[in-house]
Amino acid sequence: MSKIANHTILDLRFQVVEVSQRYIRVMDILKSASPETSGFYPVRLNPLLLWFTQTIAIPGSRWRYWLDLQIDSDDLRRLQDLKGKRRLLLPNHPTFQDPIVVFLLSARLHQTFYYLAAYESFKGLLGWFLQRVGAYSIRRGIADRPSIAYTLELLAQPDCCLVIFPEGGCSFQNDTVMPFRSGGVQMAFQALSRFARRGEALPDFYVVPISIKYRYTQDMTSTIQTSLSQLEAQLHLPGTGGPYERLRAIAKQVLVNLEQEYGFQTSQIEHQSWNDRIIALKSHVLQECQQRLSMQASPGEPIREQVYRIQYALQTREELLEERTDQEAQESMWTLEAVQKAMFRLLNFDAINDGYIAENPTQERFLDTLIRLEREVFNIDQPSPKGHRQARVKIGNPINLKDFFEDYQQNRSLTINQLVVTIQQTVQNNLDQLSN
Template sequence: MPDFYPPRLTPIFVKFCQTSAPVLARWHYWVHAEIDSDGFEQLLTLKNQRLLLLPNHPTFQDLIVIFLLSGKLGVPFYYLAAYENFKGILGAFLQRLGTYSIRRAIADRASIAQTLELLSQSNGRLVIFPEGGCSFQNDTVMPFRVGGVQIAFQALNRFAKRGEPIPDLYVIPVSIKYHYTEDTNPIIQRALTRLEKALEIAPDGNEYDRLRTIAEQVLRNIEREYNLYTPETNQQSWNDRITALKAHVLQECEQLLGIRPSPNELLRERVYRIQYAIRDSNELDDKFEDAQPPETLQPSIWTVEAVEKAMFRLLNFDAIYDGYVAANPTPERFLDTVTRLEREVFQIDQPPPKGHRKARVKVGEPINLREHFDAYQKNRSGVVNQLVLQIQKTVQQNLDLLR
């Protein structure tokens, strides 16, 4: 496999796909998009400018929703996507839509160079999901990564180094929120029953009680797998147990692979570094063999497959916390949690859609990086961090408005 998959955007192909996408999205992915008119009109006036769109990423269907947005605008976008998505026919299809790869957890020079090139073009329109992966949460966002805005400023810096006027480059916060369009009670009942059967749990109480019982059993099973469950564990809060579980798994895997721990770094970054080490190391067999204790002791639980499974779990439960459903018991939050549990119990990467959804899209106020360029030259990291926090806040505030 090559180290980098470049975009091979084919305008005629993109136009054909944009025309057929609304029907395909409804039929295959059970989703249609409703785009906020005010923000869309503003975006329409900028469609021929340099654009960096930064949407939240609650589901695997978000790329489709943004593609529907591009179709309504009548222009192609470029998209940055994880390297793992480019295998086989799907990868070739994505490349022709304007998608290119990034290998997470490393400084992917080819991907960075491609991003710089696109944002330097007069009409470069690029989509980056700044959460770095799916949050599986419809109402809240995870911390945004700074890379997209950082590279956008670097693209402007190219013009400064050549002594040319700094052009406009607009960062666009985009909020995506899903709403089920049909009665979800039968869907919830079927999903709970299937999980209870798999976990050998007798149904008891209302739907929320049943969900908590399932979640408790899943948490207990994972704790036992990693030798963390004790009778005293039940006395701790779920959030404390989840935090301890994440910390333990990360520490064990980083130590096993010889990765220096970075406890202040985002969990996703640490997970991606472990995944990269697993995929690219030629010495894994020796490392895992060395990790096995003498025969008189309990064998190590860690194998290559066990580490891969642990990383899947950490990403699946990265943003989860006790009270997410109780704080606002909507069908969407309920089924967010059900989907996470299904991914764990049934080891399914992408469970099928639960029902037809309306994806509401709200485009936030554009930020012209040209207006911040002088400040950026004086305090690069400070300005980037401040703008990224502002963009994240805008996306969250607009999510709150999409009720």
């Protein structure tokens, strides 16, 4: 056997041993905080499976998702320099493939990342797999105490690298971000507070803004034309005009259909802008669902958080409405299935706005919108990939929370909010740079 082959085998063995040792250290500490209950799924890291999955991730994602990771060496080095430090990675979340992109990043770095993932993802074989490559669950829409406690224990570990998507879900928009949630930064400060209460020196704790932007590597004109034609056929539209005019006709028909389905008609509707109509329809649907569930929104609560609370309420109640006869349930449009469908729609169109394509008519923005319309019109969760894409990743300057801890002690809410705004702006600015 050649010296090169021997060196490669030794290097692979070293990686597996290193991951195994990290696994033993972390799992020993988290053991008391990781009860396997019906409401929480902790990490069950399998070092060999993780190493194998990282090894095949690059060719596997190219074959399965038509996806390749692209990151500059300087950005990669920025993360490499933080190895062994506590890190909280905060990427934007434009597509369902973003966790795969971050996993590809971990494979390039030969590092173990931990992932906070939606509870609904941990069903069946997929859930078993996710736990063994570093993911654990959180129930959205409630204060998930087991998950929060587990996160705080995890963040206390010196070489922890935790990934949280601060938008709280997919935006389905490649160039823009939704408002970031503050929970990740808040928990990181809480982890630092534990050191302060014990009188120990504060460790470095880095928050890293990460921007993910997808770019198709080929001309997508024919794919766009095919998608337009399929949507027009389903909606019985003539399909006249240029691609943008056809897309607007499809979007208008979908909006009208939804307004009619939910009985949302006003005398002023034809004189309102599309954005006003979209906002009013969302508000109407939310209020109807909340009324049926005897729920109320908190002042200023984002639509996505309201949706998650409704979804959690649906999961924990056997009946949608109390004290209703079967006949009343059949006559009402707000059946359990109808509310679930409404929540799907609200998440699908959460970040949508008229003018998204017009302000920058790229094929990526065109397909962002088409994919959302396909999800609605054809009632599918995840449409197949449209073409091969590069996932371009840019790493923002890491922020050491230790430098802001004194400010945090003086005014927690203000410090957290200012940092979250800074992180969100960094992610958006870097997305803009990736567009050039």
